[in-house]
Amino acid sequence: MQRLGLQGPLTPWAPGPGPGTVQVSSRTAQTDEKEALGYSNGVVVVTQGKMSGNQESGCLTFYVNGKKVTERDVDPETMLLPYLRKRMRLTGAKYGCGGGGCGACTVMLSRYQVHSRSVVHCAVNACLLPVCQLHGAAVTTVEGIGSTKTKLHPVQERIAKAHGSQCGFCTPGMVMSMYTLLRNKPQPTMEDITEALAGNLCRCTGYRPILDGYKTFCESSNCCQNSGAKSCSSGNSISENNSNCCQQNGKEPGRANGNEVTDDLENGHLKLFNIDNLLPLDPTQDLIFPPELIRMTESGLQATQTFRGERITWVSPVSLDEVVDLKSRHPEAPIVIGNTNIGLDIKFKGILHPFIISPTRVPDLFVVKNTPQGVSVGAGCSMSVVRAALEDLVRTLPLGQTEVHRALLQQLGNLAGQQIRNVATLGGNIVSAYPNSDLNPVLAAGNCRLTVVSKAGGRREIPMNKDFFVGFGKTLLNPDEIAVSVFIPISRKGEFVRAFRQAPRKENALATVNAGMRVRFHDGSSVVDELSIFYGGVGPCTVGASKTCQQIIGRPWGEEALTAAYPVLLEEILLPPSAPGGKVAFRRALTLNFLFKFFLQMQQKLAEMGIITDDLEQDMRSSLEALPNDFLPSYQEFQDVLEGQPGQDPVGRPMMHRSALSQATGEAVYCDDMPKTEGELFLSLVTSTKAHAKILNMDVSAALALPGVVDVITARDIPGKKFRMFCGMNEELLAEKEVTCVGQMVCAVVADTKPHAKRGAAAVKITYEDQPELVFTVEEAIEKKSFFEPLREIERGNVSEGFKMADHIHEGEIRIGGQEHFYMETQSMLVIPVGEEGEMNVYLSTQHPAMAQDSIAETLDIPSNRVTCHIKRIGGAFGGKVTKTTILACITAVAAWKTERSVRLVLERGEDMLITGARHPVLGQYKADVKYYANAGNTADESPLIVAKILLHFDNAYNIPNMRGRSAACKTNLPSNTAFRGFGVPQCMLVTESIINDVALKLGRPAEEIRELNMYRGSSLTHYKMPFDPENMLRCWEECKRRSSIQRRRGDIAQFNQHNRFKKRGLALVPIKYGIGFDIAFLNQAAALVHIFQDGSVLVNHGGAEMGQGIHTKMQQVASRELRIPTSLIHISETNTHMVPNTCPSAASFGTDANGMAVKDACETLYKRLEPIRKRNPEGPWQSWIKAAFLEKISLSATGYYRGHDLYMDWEKQEGQPYAYFTYGVCCCEVELDCLTGDYRTIRTDMVFDIGRSINPSIDIGQIEGAFTQGVGLYTMEELKFSPSGVLYTRGPGQYKIPAVCDVPLQFNIYLLRGTQNPHAIYSSKGIGEPALFLGSSVFFALKDAVAAARSDAGLSGPFEFHSPATPETACLACASHLTQMVPISKPGSFQPWAIETP
Ligand SMILES: Cc1cc2nc3c(=O)[nH]c(=O)nc-3n(C[C@H](O)[C@H](O)[C@H](O)COP(=O)(O)OP(=O)(O)OC[C@H]3O[C@@H](n4cnc5c(N)ncnc54)[C@H](O)[C@@H]3O)c2cc1C
Ligand code: FES
Ligand code: FES
Secondary structure (H helix, E strand, O other): OOOOOOOOOOOOOOOOOOOOOOEEEOOOOOOOOOOOOEEEEEEEEOOOOOOOOEEOEEEEEEOOOOEEEEEEEOOOEEEEHHHHHHHHHOOOOOOOOOOOOOOEEEEEEEEEEEOEEEEEEEEHHHHHHHHHHHHOEEEEEEEHHOOOOOOOOHHHHHHHOOOOOOOOOOOHHHHHHHHHHHHOOOOOHHHHHHOOOOOOOOOOOHHHHHHHHHOOOOOOOOOOOOOOOHHHHOOOOOOOOOOOOOEEEEEEEOOOOOOOOOEEEEEEEEEEOOOOOOOOOOHHHOOOHHHHHHHHHHHOEEEEEEOOOOOEEEEEOOHHHHHHHHHOOOOOEEOOOOOOHHHHHHHHOOOOOOOEEOOOOOOHHHOOEEEOOOEEOOOEHHHHHHHHHHHHHHOOOOOOHHHHHHHHHHHHHOOOOOOOHHHOEEHHHHHOOOOOOOHHHHHOOOEEEEEEEEEOOOEEEEOOOOOEEEEOOOEOOOOOEEEEEEEEEEOOOOOOEEEEEEOOOOOOOOEEEEEEEEEOOOOOOOOEEEEEEOOOOOOEEEEEEEEHHHHOOOOOOOOHHHHHHHHHHHHHOOOOOOOOOOOOOHHHHHHHHHHHHHHHHHHHHHHHHOOOOOOOOOOHHHHHHHOOOOOOOOEEEOOOOOOOOOOOOOOOOOOOOOOOHHHOOOOOOOOOOOOOOOOOOOEEEEEEOOEEEEEEEEEOHHHHOOOEEEEEEEEHHOOOOEEEEEEEEEEEEOOOOOOOOOOOEEEEEEEEHHHHHHHHHHHHEEEEEEEEOOOOOOHHHHOOOOOEEEEEEEEOOOOOHHHHHHOOOOEEEEEEOEEOOOOOOOOEEEEEOOOOOOEEEEOOOOOOOOOHHHHHHHHHHOOOHHHHEEEEEOOOOOOOOOOHHHHHHHHHHHHHHHHHOEEEEOOOHHHHHOOOOOOOEEEEEEEOHHHHHHHHEEOOOOOHHHHHHHHHOOOOEOOOOEEEEEEEEEOOOOOOOOOOOEEEOHHHHHHHHHHHHHHHHHHHOOOOHHHHOOOOOOOOOOOOOEEOOOOOHHHHHHHHHHHOOOEEEHHHHHHHHHOOOOOEEEEEEEEEEEEEOOOOHHHHHHHEEEEOOOOEEEEEEOOOOOOOHHHHHHHHHHHHHHHOOOOHHHHHOOEHHHOOOOOOOOOOOOOHHHHHHHHHHHHHHHHHOOOOHHHHHOOOOHHHHHHHHHHOOOOOOOEEEEOOOOOEEEEOOEEEOOOOOOEEEEEEEEEEEOOOOOOEEEEEEEEEEEEOOOOOOOHHHHEEEEEEEEHHHHOOOOOOOOOOOOOOOOOOOOOOOOOOOHHHEEEEEEEOOOOOOOOHHHHHEEOOOOOOHHHHHHHHHHHHHHHHHHHHHHOOOOOOOOOOOOOHHHHHHHOOOOHHHHHOOOOOOOOOOOEOOOO
């Protein structure tokens, strides 16, 4: 057997070889003409014999975490994720999106492959994997690799100890992606790691700590850090003087919840994460592949399996003949292997396929056959298999023969994430005929051919040319035809193929536009003999540009031919201005830019071959290079603890999130991980499909008649208050007479299962009468004066006088798009009626349990003392789990009250995005005033407070003598927006910084110079007359300039930009001054309750909700300091409204400030009570004091209370003290931009923050990095799109992109300012949850800086429009290259755009 060095998971499908003999052949570089089956680890396998055609009703045998599972008659609609979570009670894998887009559900799927006699391991998304496909497979979940009870697995330990788990909801998925990588490649490269994690999203951490934790697997610093072979437990001798060796120093790494603090020092300073004493990678810890499955697979006895569910019949045949026969009888039945398209259809589009053929065990579809003419790849091969096969051929065939192969590989490297590539098939991709399929344009340009077979037509070969794709989702295939294989020809002499792709995110995102281009030059000349160009993303299907090609064919490759081709291309690839998907000008520009790139590439090639003499100009060369991608070491610096601080005292020291290990092992319990209770029902919401309409009738009879449906809940069922009041305005829980946005909740269906509830909801028929006067945009709201009161205004100095003295007057505007919270855990709750005196136990994911408690009580018309809210932990919130969660909890409670049964509500990602609102889009206009118009949506929610906060922060760091701001919350017919990390500040400050940037552009000076000139200095007053000292802000500024060597780099950047025409670098230095605390005084209070038990263990209860920000860890540290005991004695179980009543929301970066003081107070009381005992027995131990205290009848339970600051804002007088203090920070970012695609990479980020004396630097740095990354998403990537009738298009990670691993700055340095104090908060710390989000704007302004350089090359100077988010579309178009300027722009108003502008 010849192993060609391919590693890694290749396919989860194992077409068993049947009873015939199996031979394993070694391949030659030239050709392998034998019939080859499967393709694994670079080995081609030959088989003979036929599959058995026995019929068998569905019986599955598979293993989960080493345990055998036998399932009969499983419903084909059952996916592995709910099966694991609900049926097997393995809740480690999480639901994040249900559509393959987030990776939270990642598990490892292993199969034995007879032909290679090896087991292949693949990371897969359990949410898209039908259980019917599991026969013969072994599934490993996060629970199967290690636990805190037994032994952690190093991948679990390292993500936790490196602080890579905050809310933890993404962590099991990350762990499993990394685990699978290590199973396939124990010593991965950094590239392997980033690739393995590309399909996993995290909304909290910013990914840097995850990468740092996992980087340890590819480093070789000492034996304990090493992976695999070099690890000290893997049999290598242990060096005698290696004191770090975990085997020698007596420590037992990673066994228990090791969250005790130890000082990890680096150059004498504390460091965040100690890479010593980590568990070594120990392959003996891994579960073995079940021998029974090997025997089962080797026996080759396979029979057709049929599974019949409630709505779908699923047939899994074992021979091609059978598939052909089935397809002839059921031509409408889809062929499902990967299920990455059909699965989404069924789940999200409600398309029902009553009959499904799943040929995962049909060998003919997995054959890879190499011939001298090219390679034939089975249509059933997964993308990973295709990739491995092509990589193998590229390694072995002469370079000139593999042009198509390499172009395909380029696309395959970017196609989706690993989990999707491991299951999605080549045939599925082709036949699905997505308009933006990455493979089809290359296959078409590359003269590839598809072999199909049917009963009626037999076998035929179809060229994948311009006629092949006939429309959206349609190809030339007849309904009864099955794609068997794709033939990829070797390339001929003088032939070159290239692929192009631009996507909203560099990885794991469907392309906006892609292309495949092939040229063949006349022998030894630059004259074009053949040219073939295909684009994706510019029409309903892959389209060819044959007229453009004709324009060039026959001419020498050069400027002249190209210049003639552009207008033809623009005419040929016509996108109407209202084309679905929008971005019309950008997409059209990309078609030109890709052709231009192809031109440059070929020009370089021809010069290399000596066919033409003019080599590519120096400044053009970088246009062909990829953006930088190599990570550099990142630094995190923070203050040491004060000299003399006892070693036991954890305050100020980095300490792992107290639940990180439980999160990494899947043991951490989130709301929907709670077991099903007796008789429990599931609730599904019915939402409005109209933006503004009267409800004429609601017919629920069809829903009630459906199986499993128990009841329909309407507003009439609410026993108490039917609305919630926010900011003095009522918001209906369920619409009764009128709806005012698409997505407004109208009624709810409860049923025995989630699918039944969903089907019930779909069956409710609501008759509407459309109302006129729709308002969607802020401009429409301004015109119609549609605002929520009060409008706010504030002025410093005298703006009118200021204008008279000004040298320049500049006016402009900036639009800032909204932002979806995209917490990884969707809104979840479980309401359990106790059955006595109206008591309700409510388990939910909220930042404001007291609000939920009081609201539920009012809704049910019962006293608050009957409702207990429990919050164990929240899988991310970011402001989105306050008001909206409260409303959802009230509705769920009504259902529980009415049915007298427990009711669970877990929103699907799409529902969550539709219903729960987002960050406010804001239009900022500036001239005499700065006017802020926030799109509030259909209800007030907290919008009036948000627009007020906007005016409190619009000065940012600047002492502008004359300034005036006005703000308004616009009432529109879009879903109601709500709080989001920063509460309006990220929007208002972007406007301020844009003004400064415009001034700089106007004056032709670096923006940082203008910023510095205008900063507050010395004892200062804000525009609302609050005194403060900006010294630390200025220190951050100076330190950031120094740390980032800004002066030198400005020079380097200028040089770079001078020498590169279409790659530009930009830099920005941006400050923030962020007020901490609530300007509504009562919200600053907090309480705690601390119990000491007789064994000395301590239970801390406080009002803060743990949502990843680490509040419980910090409270544990506070209690540890105050009681002088190790943190291991202190436990925090949950946030509970009966333990600590009347709590305030965990928000405004104020949770630790308030709750910390309350916990401190309680602990001080207790410690004081122990004083007489301590005096008698000063040496303790602690446990003996407690025992004695109990015997002496000293109460071991105490409440703590913190009254908080009396903050206020008097809007009449325009003055106040709305904040307790300010947190300061400065960030410097440098980006490199590809002006032809708008893609960019953040090369380096340096951030300096004054957060006082951090209680826990690892947690605070985590907050800074996570918030910054969320800010980068807000300002450069995340786009909410609404249709002209107010329907949200972007309802999942497929359409809405948040930053992923590929967006981490290549160097990411954080410095916490040293020598700072803060007398206004606990232990001199400062709040930090929100401030860093705005500093994501430094990437926005760095991009703008790069764009300005490109515009200067295009002869443009001065301020220009640059709206947020600065997506690739915005950046590319703003560069205004000669090609972009060719794209005709349709006059606004002359057409209806696909999406509306919400700000
Ligand atoms: C999260 C996510 C990200 C993605 N990103 C990308 C991307 O970046 N680029 C890209 O190009 N694609 C992307 N895709 C699309 C993905 O590549 C396709 O969904 C996949 O290739 C379809 O293959 P499948 O085996 O899963 O098809 P299935 O869902 O199993 O079937 C899809 C369709 O193809 C038909 N079909 C399948 N096999 C055959 C056959 N042998 N003969 C006849 N008909 C057949 C079926 O009848 C069905 O109609 C993404 C998908 C997801 C879910
Ligand atoms: S839940 Fe499966 S990928 Fe998101
Ligand atoms: S820790 Fe990754 S989503 Fe919260």
